[in-house]
Amino acid sequence: MDIITSHPRIVKMKKNDITLYISTFPLETEDDFLEKLKETFDVEEACDGKNMAECFAIIYGGIVISKNSIFKRIELEGYFKESDKGIEFEINRFLENPYNCYTFDNGTICFIKNKEKDSRFVDNVGLRFIIK
Structure with a gap:
């Protein structure tokens, strides 16, 4: 039995005690997490040795917002890119x-609906398995 696995790469953005884990392409096809799995x-x-919010983003994709040991996952249909200007990140503003x-x-990033x-x-799928 052959198992092919992959998961999204994670971009980490921090604001004070809040961290956003953004799942994106290209997919990781070889790393410690996949080997252990x-x-x-x-x-x-x-997931041992990883931050649980980051591991959640790897497994389920999307965007995971973490503050201390509490985290929330959201799905965002669209893209993100680096920018020079933006408003200060606040959880409630972002969720609205x-x-x-x-x-x-x-840094500064923009979340957008269409590719630019x-x-x-933003990969909302997360971990992938192919068993053959």
Whole structure:
């Protein structure tokens, strides 16, 4: 039995004690998480040593918002890209209207509905398996 696995790459954006984990392409096809998962078929063990919110984004895709040990996953149909200007990121503002440009401690990104130059797709699928 051959198992082919992949998961989205994660872009991490931080604002004070809040972290956004954004699932995107290209997919990872080889890393420690996938190797552990293929060996054990135990997601909890494969996530060992990773932040649980990041692991949740790897498994389920989408955008995971984490504050301390609490996190929320949302699906966003669209893309994101780096920008020079934006409004300060606040969770409630983002949940009301995610399609905007937000500033974080480590940069500014815009969430957009349609593909633009240099934009990246938000992957809402997450972990993929092919067993043959």
